[in-house]
Amino acid sequence: MTIFGPLTRAVALAGLLLSATAGLAPVKAAPADVALLKSYIGEWRGRGVMIGANEETVVCRLSLSEGNQDKVNYNGRCALAGTNLSVAGTLAYVDASRRFEAAMTSNATFTGIAVGQKRGSGLVFNLRERDQDEEGKDLSISAQIQLSGDAIQVAFEIVYIDSGDSLRAEVPFSR
Template sequence: MTVSRSLMRAFALAGVLFSAGLAPALAAPADVALLKSYIGEWRGRGVLIGANKESVVCRLSLTQGNQDKVNYNGRCTLAGSNLSVAGTLAYVETNKRFEAAMTSNATFTGIAVGQKRGSGLIFNLREREKDEAGKDMNISAQIQLNRDAIQVVFEVVYIESGDSLRAEVPFSR
């Protein structure tokens, strides 16, 4: 199983949960405050489990964006590769929801929808993609932003073989 490209795509999909350029929106003050509460520097260290176990080391920076947006820039080192993601989080009043979009060095861009859960936010993504060899894979990612922690969990399952990659990366300030 090829880890680096597929893994970078999986992290890029997970990164969609944080980022890109959304249209300006007037958001409820509490929703804007919730997004802004995550502004700061975050570090994460976790494990990727596939054919082998490998460490995943990440850092991300959330900063004030234009209007009520929060910008995101992040980098993860895994399987001898680096993945970079960037974009924007926003509460889009017109749609009455949180949205995130992103770009990455793994040539992925996308948008995800988030929901309030308790005092935090949760974004879920499920995609079906092809790896660099053209093999189908299911990708799922979940990002939980809850008080002073961010938890990223993603999984890639190759349809034909059933092989999988799973990573969990907890972040703290």
């Protein structure tokens, strides 16, 4: 079994905050789509479990604020086993693509764009990426962020392609 190192855990935490979540330029978003994004502006807290070789508690906070051009900016931080991860990004409805998108950068060198869709009265963002860990091993990274009602739910998984070993986490956020 692969032992997950600090960089792998940091990438996992980045996914949680994006996944939470999370430089797009919408031209002219529909008012209802902008209102839906802005309904999540505020301070969020989350606590969950990351399961890999061991089970560890993950504690996160996430701040969403109004950005330029109908965007919502976010900044987040998670703590896990002495490792801290910070992420920042933008949520937007992009008219040119006719979809919601979340862009993210992190202090773990992980970046990505998640595509969002309306589901009922909320939004679901999905991210699927391939990357390598600090030892050059291929990883499959998937994350889902659900914004629904007055809650945000983040689910994240890293799978080592060669061995099938995995690291997964779920973190519910509330205001």
